[in-house]
Amino acid sequence: MTRLVESAAEHPNTRSRFSVDPAVIDPVRDALNAALRGKADVIELVLAAVLARGHLLIEDLPGLGKTTLAKALARSLGGSFARIQCTPDLLPGDVTGFRVFDQNTREFTFLPGPVFADVLLADEINRATPRTQSALLEAMAERQVTIDTQTHVLSDTFFVIATQNPVDQHGTYPLPEAQLDRFAMKLRIGYPGRSSERAMLEAATRDPNPHQTASSTPALTPGHLRALQDHVASIPVGPAVLDYLLDLAHATRSHRQVLLGLSPRGLLTWQRLAQARAFLQGRGFVTPDDVQDVAIPTLEVRLGIEPDAAPRVLDEILHSVPVPVRPTAPP
Amino acid sequence: MPVNRFPTRGPALPTLPLVALAAAAVEPVLSDPTRPPWSGLVLAAVFLAVARPVRSRLQTRSPLSGRAVLAILLLVALAPPILAVAARLGTGSGNLLDVVLIESLRNLALTLAILGRNDQLDRTAALASLFLVLVAAARAEGPWLLASLAGYAILGCVWLAQASSRSVHDNRPPLVSIATAAAVVIAVITLALIGPGRAVVALAGFLPSSGGINDSDPSATHGVNDGDREVAATHNPQSIGFSESDLFLDSDRPTLYDAFNDMYGEPRRIKSQDRMIAVAANRVVELDRPPAENLRAGRDFSTIRGGPPRHARRPQDRPADALIYHEGPTPAHLPLVAYDHFDGHDWSEAPTPPRSTFLERERPDQPWFRLLHSSRSYLVPQARHRVKIARLSSPSLPLPAHIDRFRLGSVNLPSFFCWAHEGILRLADRPIPAGNTTEADAHLPRPDALRALPWPKAPPRGPSTLHPDVAALSRAWVAETPHGWPRVERLITCLREHAIHDPAATAPPDSTDVVADFLLRDRRGPDYLFATAAVLLLRDLGFHARLVSGLYVHPDRRDPAAGHTPVTTDGVHVWAEIRLPDGTWTPIEPTPGYHLAAPPRPWLLALADALAQILAEAIRHAPALGLVSALGVLLVRRRHALLDALATLLWHLNARLRPTELPWLTLALLDRRLRWAGCPRPAGVTPRCWLERLANTPPLQPARSTLRAWLALTECLLYGPIGPSPTSPAPLCARVVRAASLPRLRAAASPEIPS
Structure with a gap:
């Protein structure tokens, strides 16, 4: 059930007349900020990915809070949470579930795997074999799994947070481009600031078992989240911004150092993320700022760019396309 | 795909x-x-x-x-x-x-x-x-x-x-x-x-051809319709280029006077003066032979003419082409006829010098001749001139002054040549056949050497015929200049500045003193009036001078592709010559727009001269130059303020004409101001990102709320789905235009202020 409120912006045109109050996401935001201190910008992007119904790939060093973030998100969203520790001997059935013979009923019954949770944390996903990775692929893209010719629909708010370690690549299976394209964005958390780390240390002395004392009250229910996601998808994107997005997509395809340009699916994801960003900013429409704010994590995960050159190339792409400063007539 | x-x-x-x-x-x-x-x-x-x-x-x-x-x-x-x-x-x-x-x-x-x-x-x-x-x-x-x-x-x-x-x-x-x-x-x-x-x-046939579109195209170089180049000189002496030819054409012996009539018009005869008076028998001198050809009737040059004829506008024949083709340094004066006596209206040709031995062959196997004269230290070598005769029909060799060796085709006998006038060579008894090439090694006088020559004053040639005012004018021009070459230079310079060259101007038909009318009344005229005035004034000042007609090779007419300069009837020219103390005639150019060939100079000296000339001009016009420079500096320094004022004025006009487009017109104005302030917004950066950064600086603090409200409004109108604003955006835009002024933006963008 969403809460419809009348906009109270400074100007009557700056918001839609009736919209979902962006403040409904504040409890989730607060919970995540409490779990991961000093990373508000990362949390905004995580929220954008959740609202855009996209999956998240977090690539960073061990111990920076990847799992903590995932768990806090699962708790906040109020759904079920599952975790897979990916290893080379992990089988597809361990992810999707499998059928077992029930001695009592003398029938095969289906035991659902972790993908049937609302939030799935796939830790160190690049240590799973490609076979297992591709099992996850169908689940992420189509929100369903097929086992023994039977298709099982996943949760409406199914959300994958995968992590991978950029160092220690020995014995890993890098994710193929097809699977990378299923993720909405790739994030790096990075080290916290000095003040954030001090607060973390102080909190640890006050509360020796933070995981046990953390609030287990969800900030949203799955129904709330689904309604929010539907609302985000309906936020309008003006013709000027549409043209801007198309120009950017063309720029990724014509840049000489980009081996794999942006796919139409990637473009759709980018637009949805920009809509989510606009919602989080409390705006009823998408601006080029929204597009640019989510551009780097969105493009970095799916464009074929040499890792060392990625920041420079993405910067070139964003700066090569003029921001529309005059209205564009719809076609 | x-x-x-x-x-x-x-x-x-x-x-x-x-x-x-x-x-x-x-x-x-x-x-x-x-x-x-x-x-x-x-x-x-x-x-x-x-x-x-x-x-x-x-x-x-x-x-x-x-x-x-x-x-x-x-x-x-x-x-x-x-x-x-x-x-x-x-x-x-x-x-x-x-x-x-x-x-x-x-x-x-x-x-x-x-x-x-x-x-x-x-x-x-x-x-x-x-x-x-x-x-x-x-x-x-x-x-x-x-x-x-x-x-x-x-x-x-x-x-x-x-x-x-x-x-x-x-x-x-x-x-x-x-x-x-x-x-x-x-x-x-x-x-x-x-x-x-x-x-x-x-x-x-498959190769590209530049044959042009006519039967014969002068721009064609090969292939079909390749113009005159197709026809080698061995077939047609009228062809251009410097190929040799021994073919002679039959000729009715027209003279350069036909070209003069084309250029300047027919001379006007004063009928009232034609009168025959019988003389006493004892005063009649019987000639034992006919007079020289150049002293017959019709061989004089009148300075009273009818002006150039008006040609009917109708297609002309293509063969209307050059008189000669000249290869060598330009400009060049090629004298053909010299005039000595002036009766107030008409110039008469100078008499032909008696035949004498004046040249010798250099080598028996080559048709080159060397002129016999004493060494002249005031000359410097210039270059070789090559002239191919085309439509010109004249016995005189169209060669520049101060030559020391020459040749004409394969003519190898000195007796074929004689003086037409002093310093002007000619074929002894026929016009030069078309298609022949003559060439000569020429020299040029050094002005500094000419100034150093001793210039004895020539005795007057009878009573002066100059109008007293004209004589006074010339003496005023040269009053402070010593006798000699400086005086000649001064006179010519004054004459070139005194009157305007007007090829269409003519002397009045009833003129009794052409020079006085030209210098005192009209002050404009064709080249022959300038030359006539120069000769008469020089003679009045004690110099030997004469009028010369011939061809002027204009530097602008050079055909770089062919490497030579065609001289057409437009190149017919009249100038003056002055006799140097050693008896050599050297050209002087009194007509504005025409120039004498300058002796070759090292480029460093030429550059120094040009710089000195520029400096002299700058000093001469110092006040005006200073004013213009100050204005220019002011304009350059305040260019951004001026441009901003203009752009703001345009914005105000647009505010009345296109009120609905005001938000993005305001954005365009701010973008211009940012560019002039030295912090242009990159095309790929959003206005909010750029302006928010500047709005946090102290100079723009007072305008921050206005800027943010305007940004929100503009973004909504630009990117939002909602239609026109219910309230007019003009007041908010006007506040932004005032608040985010160019000086404030410049202060906000200064590097001292941290972003």
Whole structure:
């Protein structure tokens, strides 16, 4: 059930007349900020990915809070949470579930795997074999799994947070481009600031078992989240911004150092993320700022760019396309 | 399947050698014809050696920005016209417009090939090279051109094949296509070289021809309709070029006076003065032989004429062509007839000197003659002049003054030549046949040496016929100048500044004193009035002077492709000559717009002279120059403020004319102000991102809320789905225009203020 409120912006045109109050996401935001201190910008992007119904790939060093973030998100969203520790001997059935013979009923019954949770944390996903990775692929893209010719629909708010370690690549299976394209964005958390780390240390002395004392009250229910996601998808994107997005997509395809340009699916994801960003900013429409704010994590995960050159190339792409400063007539 | 217009993968395009070859092909069109034709290929090789590492570095390490590329392209394209204008202003001569444009195109092609920022630049460079090759095929000729064209054809095939390969993302070079194309080209060349003659003729039909569209086109160089060049001098002496010919034409012996009548109009005869008076028998002198040809009736030059005839506007015959073709340094004065006696209206030719031994053959096996005269230390060697006779029918040799050796065709007997007048050679008893070439080594007098010569004052030639006011005028001009060459220079300079050259002006028909009317009343006239005035004034000041008519080789008429200057009837000219103390006649030029050839000077001295002249002009106009400079400095320093005022005025006008577009017009105005303030918003950065950063600086703190409200409104109108604002955006926009003024933006953008 969403809460419809009348906009109270400074100007009557700056918001839609009736919209979902962006403040409904504040409890989730607060919970995540409490779990991961000093990373508000990362949390905004995580929220954008959740609202855009996209999956998240977090690539960073061990111990920076990847799992903590995932768990806090699962708790906040109020759904079920599952975790897979990916290893080379992990089988597809361990992810999707499998059928077992029930001695009592003398029938095969289906035991659902972790993908049937609302939030799935796939830790160190690049240590799973490609076979297992591709099992996850169908689940992420189509929100369903097929086992023994039977298709099982996943949760409406199914959300994958995968992590991978950029160092220690020995014995890993890098994710193929097809699977990378299923993720909405790739994030790096990075080290916290000095003040954030001090607060973390102080909190640890006050509360020796933070995981046990953390609030287990969800900030949203799955129904709330689904309604929010539907609302985000309906936020309008003006013709000027549409043209801007198309120009950017063309720029990724014509840049000489980009081996794999942006796919139409990637473009759709980018637009949805920009809509989510606009919602989080409390705006009823998408601006080029929204597009640019989510551009780097969105493009970095799916464009074929040499890792060392990625920041420079993405910067070139964003700066090569003029921001529309005059209205564009719809076609 | 969509095609990527600017593919980035595939084999590299051979743009550099392609463009270098095109530049080599067009080089003979641009350079001095005396330079060897293979010099273009050498230059192309040097260019390739230098440009290849530069291109590689630009592509891999330090690619240029789009603005830098544009600036470089503009610089190289504008350099030839700017240099041409500077050369024309400084030296009076320069390349013609078509040559300058071809140079610009060549520079553009070479620079585009070096930059090679992307395939688009490469393709533009290749297209420009194609135009260069077309120009070369149309205007150059010779075996080196054919070699360049063949090389360009092969390289062009390779280029096209590789470009096609890149467009389909094929990383392998299209070897089969390249080999096939090269084989076809080589087969054609081989067939042309060793095949039967008919095959060569057939192949020649496929080659580009510059034959033009008429029966005979002067711009054609070969092929069908290739104009006068087709007809060698052995067939038609009227053909241009410096080919030798021994053919003589029958002639009714017209004289240069026909050309004078075409140029200046028919002389007007004063009928009232025609009167026959019988003289006493004892005063009649019987001549034992007819008078000399040049002293017969009709051989005088009248200064009272009817003006140039008006030609009917109807198609003219093509053969209307040059009188002579001149090859050598320009400008050049080629005297043909000298006049000595002036009766107030008409000049009479100077008498022909008696025949004497005045020249000798240099060597028995060569038709070169050396003039016998004493050494003249005031002369410096100039260059060789070659003159080919075309329509001119005159016995006088059209050669400049101060020659010491000459030849005329293969004439090898000194008796064929005599003096027409002092210092003017002529054939003894016939006009020079058309098609013959005469050449001579000429000298030029050094002005400093002329000033150092002793100039005895000539005795007056009878009572002065000058009007007293004219004599007073000339004496006022030279009052403070010592006798000698400085006085001549001063007089000529004053005369050139005193009157205006007007070829259409004529002396009044009833004039009794042509010079007085010209100098005191009209102060404008054709060259013969300037020359007449100069001669009479010089004589009045005690110099020996005479009037000379002949041909003037104008530097602007030079045909760079042919390497010579055609002189048509427009080149008929009248000037004055003064006799130096050693008896030699030297030309002086009193008519504005005409110039004497200057002795060759080192370029450093010429540059110093030009700078000194500029400095003198600057000092002479110091107040005006200072005012203009101050205004210019003020304009440059305050240019941004002025532009801002203009842009703001336009914004106010638009606020009335297009109120609905005001938010983005305001954004455009702020963008301009940001550019003038030194912190232009990059095109890829959003206005909110850029302005928010500036709004946090102290100079813009007061305007921060206004800016944010305006940004919100503008974003909503630009990107939002909702229609026009219910309230007018004009007041908010006006507040922003006032709050975010140029000085505030400049202060906000100053580096002292942290962002």
